[in-house]
Amino acid sequence: xxxxxxxxxxxxxxxxxxxxxxxxxxxxxxxxxxxxxxxxxxxxxxxxxxxxxxxxxxxxxxxxxxxxxxxxxxxxxxxxxxxxxxxxxxxxxxxxxxxxxxxxxxxxxxxxxxxxxxxxxxxxxxxxxxxxxxxxxxxxxxxxxxxxxxxxxxxxxxxxxxxxxxxxxxxxxxxxxxxxxxxxxxxxxxxxxxxxxxxxxxxxxxxxxxxxxxxxxxxxxxxxxxxxxxxxxxxxxxxxxxxxxxxxxxxxxxxxxxxxxxxxxxxxxxxxxxxxxxxx
Amino acid sequence: xxxxxxxxxxxxxxxxxxxxxxxxxxxxxxxxxxxxxxxxxxxxxxxxxxxxxxxxxxxxxxxxxx
Numbered sequence: 397x398x399x400x401x402x403x404x405x406x407x408x409x410x411x412x413x414x415x416x417x418x419x420x421x422x423x424x425x426x427x428x429x430x431x432x433x434x435x436x437x438x439x440x441x442x443x444x445x446x447x448x449x450x451x452x453x454x455x456x457x458x459x460x461x462x463x464x465x466x467x468x469x470x471x472x473x474x475x476x477x478x479x480x481x482x483x484x485x486x487x488x489x490x491x492x493x494x495x496x497x498x499x500x501x502x503x504x505x506x507x508x509x510x511x512x513x514x515x516x517x518x519x520x521x522x523x524x525x526x527x528x529x530x531x532x533x534x535x536x537x538x539x540x541x542x543x544x545x546x547x548x549x550x551x552x553x554x555x556x557x558x559x560x561x562x563x564x565x566x567x568x569x570x571x572x573x574x575x576x577x578x579x580x581x582x583x584x585x586x587x588x589x590x591x592x593x594x595x596x597x598x599x600x601x602x603x604x605x606x607x608x609x610x611x612x613x614x615x616x617x618x619x620x621x622x623x624x625x626x627x628x629x630x631x632x633x634x635x636x637x638x639x640x641x642x643x644x645x646x647x648x649x650x651x652x653x654x655x656x657x658x659x660x661x662x663x664x665x666x667x668x669x670x671x672x673x674x675x676x
Numbered sequence: 677x678x679x680x681x682x683x684x685x686x687x688x689x690x691x692x693x694x695x696x697x698x699x700x701x702x703x704x705x706x707x708x709x710x711x712x713x714x715x716x717x718x719x720x721x722x723x724x725x726x727x728x729x730x731x732x733x734x735x736x737x738x739x740x741x742x
Contacts (some may be wrong), residue, residue: 601735
């Protein structure tokens with residue numbers, strides 16, 4: 397796809413082939429190592445049902461199906477990326493849709509995976525949908541961008557572009573964890589993985605010469621210098637997170653536990669009644 | 677340097693043509709991976725001047741700004 401003029405630019409920044417890691421097929425920082433870390437931590441077993449929300453071309457779906465034997469499927473709003481994915485991975489199931497409106501019945505998935513895609517969704521709405529479609533004790537697995545020094549205004553107001561990109565929806569850690577707790581999820585794992593951003597920056601500079609040159613290609617109608625300055629001022633980082641849907645009765649109690657601050661990482665998965673090896 | 681001339685670069689020690697491959701580059705506490713020319717025998721890596729003074733320097737500057 398040629399991306400020389402504004403009219404040829406995709407509406408969603410992540411649809412641009414400039415973001416495609418040609419070696420891995422992923423449209424995000426990092427390769428499969430973070431995906432593997434999450435699946436292993438959560439103890440997912442062959443045959444477990446996992447939904448990748450914001451799957452892009454479905455590279456992770458194909459990987460999880462092939463290497464872990466999961467019943468993995470992908471959902472993404474981008475018809476362009478899904479079309480690419482169906483050509484690349486004809487063996488997997490991809491469906492068009494949004495995280496805020498999941499086209500699946502209640503309690504139908506053991507795990508939900510969002511890799512660099514949660515920031516593109518309305519967290520409160522998508523989070524309720526994740527809760528609805530997960531089994532009790534099911535896993536929400538996320539890797540995404542976050543601000544290590546959050547801006548005072550909401551990022552959507554700060555980041556100077558009208559095009560859809562993760563920098564608009566990224567949050568600070570405390571804000572994110574507070575929301576997940578209120579939505580009914582118990583945090584089991586949080587890890588800072590900002591090293592993958594450094595590798596991404598390295599790759600971008602090797603290919604495009606500088607970050608500024610990259611911004612100019614991605615956001616030509618905006619102010620690339622201001623975009624870069626805004627991004628740098630928030631100290632972008634990258635995290636990996638696993639949270640577990642609480643059992644029915646726990647949810648409201650936790651949701652009303654305001655003022656308790658963000659959940660603390662427990663670092664111990666609670667496999668509970670729907671844990672590894674259990675019958676569904 | 678174009679692809680043809682790159683493929684003719686010889687290892688000064690082993691006198692065999694360098695081959696493109698993934699190499700790790702350590703900088704401060706970071707390790708990066710890049711496709712560069714390296715000797716298939718001794719593993720010595722060729723970093724062109726343009727890369728060292730241009731893009732690698734840009735990486736250093738950018739990471740220091742972060």
